[in-house]
Amino acid sequence: MKTALTELVGVRHPIVQTGMGWVAGPRLVSATANAGALGILASATMTVDELRAAVREVRSRTDAPFGVNLRADAGDARARVRVIVEEGVRVASFALAPSRELIAELKDAGVVVIPSVGARRHAEKVAAWGADAVLVQGGEGGGHTGEVATSVLLPQVVDAVGIPVVAAGGFHDGRGLVAALSYGAAGIAMGTRFLLTSDSTVPDAVKATYLAATVNDVLVTTAVDGLPHRMLRTEMVAALEEAGRVRALAQAVRRAAGFRRLSGTSWPAMIRDGLAMRHGDRHGGRPGKPGGNGHGKGGGKRHGKGGRKGPGKGLSWSQVLLAANTPMLLRAAMVEGRTDLGVMASGQVAGVIDDLPSCEELVTRIMSEAAHVLRTLPPV
Template identity: 70%
Template structure:
């Protein structure tokens, strides 16, 4: 299935695996790329040296295009961008809007720039700065999320920009892909669905918690880092919501120290990152300190398997996912379902020709 997005990044399937911290490593990314979709490495939880190693590991497993997700506000963002350019990475994605200068530098090096946005005005801004495409996440998406549903946000952004738009938040099957195409998107991005695959390195006990969840077990809380964060409802989340301010800030300071050790950052670099985050997200200083909670609490669950000590970011689709296919099986299933839906739409409309239905989409 060819769309403006597949042509832009050079993949066969209009599907993106999002850059999930502690989850989107070389094994998952290379499996997604081999399946014909766009895999995206999550670099924010890697040191620069580990990022270079991870890129080379993916390259050793597949010749297909893949991407790297970056924190635009990181103190070493320029160094990470240089690693991507040196190693020939095809796509740069961003959780926060990259600067005009960062976009220009990547494009000059031939890297496709695809920021993630959660509002129409953000899409308009990065498009005006030269972004090649945008991923638009509605409120159904996991992790940090907004309040506007994908079905409302997506058409707003499609109407506002003239670059390919990839829809995220609430997608897990072929029906969703066809619906996104009907809204004018050029593909879909999925996080939770790829987290729950055979190649995902998330511990099996944690995957089992996701599979057992219903849609009512997915909640949005601000207790982790002061921002709206969609995750599975657990006893830990409840305790974080009930914790006092002093206890919460003390935990965040401890997590900041632990993350500094894991990431290889100096205290000066960590403080510089904090100041940048404080300005970029218009956070209070207490919220900025709370942001240190996120990577370490996610690591406890996604790496160590401690669901009692960590949080599990989750899109609402966690409540309807019931299996752990390989990435190849998942991508083929999504595409087959999409073909079936397109065929059924052709029958309903009386067109009877899938090619004509595709043109109408």
């Protein structure tokens, strides 16, 4: 199946595996690429050196095109861009809207730029700045998300921009691919569906928790970092929602210290990142891809009442630290298997997924289902 997406990035099938932090590593990305879809390596939970090593590992496993997901507001974003350019990565995707200058720098080096957005105005902005395509996620998607359903948001964006649009949020099979194409999309992107494959490195016990979930077990909460965050309903989420302000701050400091040690990020940089997240949310400036790196679309309500002595209007220090250390909560589950201590970002499709195919099996099945649906549609 050829679409504007397959032509743009050079893959066989119009399917994208999103850049999920702690999940989208070299094994999953290379398995996706070998299956003919576009795998996206999550970089926000890696150091720059780890990113370069991960890119080279993917290269050793596949000759197919793949991409790297970046946080445009990260202090070392340009260093990560240099890795992408120097290592010949085909696609750069973004969890936060990249600047016009960053888009130009990547395009000048021949890199395809695909920002992720959660609103039409964000799509219009990055398209005007030169983005090659845009990934748009509706509220069904996992991680940080908005309130508008994909079926409403997708056609809005398709009508608003003249570049290929990739649809995300609620997709898991061939029927969804055909539906997205009918809206004018050039392909679909999936996170939770690729997380729940045999090629995913997520611990088996965590995968079992996802498979046991129903649609009603996937909720949106602001208790984790103050932004609307779609995830599985767990005791940990309930505890965060019930925690008082002092307890929330203590937990945030502890997890932030852990993330600082793992990532090599300084305390000032973490505070800066947390403030950037919250600032972008208040000003509608953070279209992004949820789930992957603990960062995603803005538009959410502020969590709690904040504090007049906090770092900014309406903000508390616990909110800022929680925003900065959300990756640690994701790591506890996705790497360590601690569903009691971590959070599990999830799209609503978790409630209808009941198996763990390989990436090859999944992509082949989706394309076969799509072909069947197209053949059996009633004539016009």
